[in-house]
Amino acid sequence: MEKNSCKAAICVDHVSLKYYNGVYGIRDISVALNKGELIALIGANGAGKSTFLNVLCGLLQPTEGDIYYDKKIIDVSTPFHQIGWSKQTHAIDWYLNVYDNVFFGARMSGMKKKEAKQRTLEVLELVGLLELKDRDVDALSGGQQQRVQIARALVHNASILILDEPTTGLDAQTSENLLNHLRERANDGVIVIVSSHDLNLVDAFCDKVLLLKEGKIVTFESKQQFLARYVDKEVLTIAYEGDLPPVAIQQLEEIAYFVENDHQIRLEIAREMQVGTIIRIIDPYVRVVDIKRDSPGLREAYLEVAREKGEVTQG
Incomplete structure (x- = not known):
């Protein structure tokens, strides 16, 4: 897409990331993401999903191409409050307790103290950590630590939510509560991008499917179009x-x-x-x-595409 010609909220313009060893993590990705969409990012392990999300939120600088949000380039200087980011590995402050981890994220976004307190308690209740708010994070289980990280991503009401495997380690009820909340945020105009292997779960909530293989886009289309191939x-x-x-x-x-x-x-x-x-x-x-x-769901449609591309075998 030509620069500044894309009218979507996020415009990814021929973006590639090449590592020092010459291997591409992602290659020549162009995609337009609209406000109010919940996008399921899917693909096999090593397909480039985490790399794409790291580039998308400005943590990694692309080797080629640019990413625009409302016609402004997203990079390491993008204001903190615009993006809510939960990465696949834990990124929390180990010297703070549960409440302070989330409260700190709210204050860092510029939220006033009273609002930050209220919002912190709301998201801790959402992820099932309200009763553990005074506990040190190193005393939590891996799944509970994941909830802290998710709460930090949600607390400041960002315009873009990017979550990499957010349901890993979460119980079924918490996972569904989280996806329900993300669906509501998308309905309110937020761009929500969720990378997940739990296709049965995201199937019920996503609007569009972005399938990556070997760092390239295989397909990006509405869930209905993706599933229609297998009617x-x-x-x-x-x-x-x-x-x-x-x-x-x-x-x-x-x-x-x-x-x-x-x-x-x-x-x-x-x-x-x-x-x-x-x-x-x-x-x-x-x-x-x-x-x-x-009828087939997102999981079955993905497996069909993966088999066509030689990514999975029977059994």
């Missing part, structure tokens, strides 16, 4: 008792992509396929206890 498929989940022999597994592999895990199989089947076709294969060997048939 002719369904996901069949079967729970069973017993053990599937190799002969049954081979027969399943011949007719559908499937994953077996802890006496449960998930199969991606053609929409017109009869469930009885699958049951006849496994019925002689196991007892079926539950069957569920769903």
